[in-house]
Amino acid sequence: MYLSNLQEYLENFVQDKEVLDVGFAGDKDVSMDSPYWVHKLIRENAKYVLGMDYDRNAVQKLKALGYNCIYGNAQNFNLNRKFDVIFAGELIEHLENPGLFLECAKRHLKKGGLLIITTPNQFSFVRFIGNFFGILNENKEHVSVHNEKTLLHLLERKGFLVNDVSYFTNESFYNIGRLSIMRKLMKIPIQILERLRPKLSHQLLVIASV
Numbered sequence: 001m002y003l004s005n006l007q008e009y010l011e012n013f014v015q016d017k018e019v020l021d022v023g024f025a026g027d028k029d030v031s032m033d034s035p036y037w038v039h040k041l042i043r044e045n046a047k048y049v050l051g052m053d054y055d056r057n058a059v060q061k062l063k064a065l066g067y068n069c070i071y072g073n074a075q076n077f078n079l080n081r082k083f084d085v086i087f088a089g090e091l092i093e094h095l096e097n098p099g100l101f102l103e104c105a106k107r108h109l110k111k112g113g114l115l116i117i118t119t120p121n122q123f124s125f126v127r128f129i130g131n132f133f134g135i136l137n138e139n140k141e142h143v144s145v146h147n148e149k150t151l152l153h154l155l156e157r158k159g160f161l162v163n164d165v166s167y168f169t170n171e172s173f174y175n176i177g178r179l180s181i182m183r184k185l186m187k188i189p190i191q192i193l194e195r196l197r198p199k200l201s202h203q204l205l206v207i208a209s210v
Helices: 006-014 038-045 056-064 098-107 125-132 148-157 180-185 187-196
Strands: 018-022 048-053 069-071 083-089 109-120 161-168 203-209
Touching: 006 038, 006 083, 006 109, 006 203, 018 038, 038 048, 038 083, 048 056, 056 069, 083 098, 098 109, 098 148, 109 148, 125 187, 148 161, 148 203, 180 187
Parallel strands: 018 048, 018 083, 048 069, 083 109
Antiparallel strands: 109 203, 161 203
């Protein structure tokens, strides 16, 4: 399935839920001042939300601003409570051992709870073009890039049931970062292609349950 609006789609899953947002602080491009910061949407719709991040400075800053958040390692955490939803947006590609994260997430989900993961799509059209022309610039903090099959295999290995896989390209892709001017010029043809072939989209979203 192709998602034309990620945030509207996510609202359906976090509305009136207790949510843990892992890696919530974002980065220098997408943080609390950005309209693309998903934690803001979760905070506005969830019954309860806790943000957790490995960036100690960001956590301290956001806590001082009134956000309910803690410092923590996504690969090793124990919060002594369970959640309806755990959201990990653009996180798993940063982790040295994503299996440890999934084990922690599973322990912190209520029965029937949902794990929502978004991550760059290994087989996106944009990645293919970048690699073909030798201009693919992988984020230096990324240690893996997934496709639908590898992510499903990993989730199933850790005891999750995969409920849904969707594809999207967040608006931030066209407006932030390297080659953004070129991306804006290519936005319409890219969107047409992605609607015809969703699996060529820049990012993928997986929803899994326990």
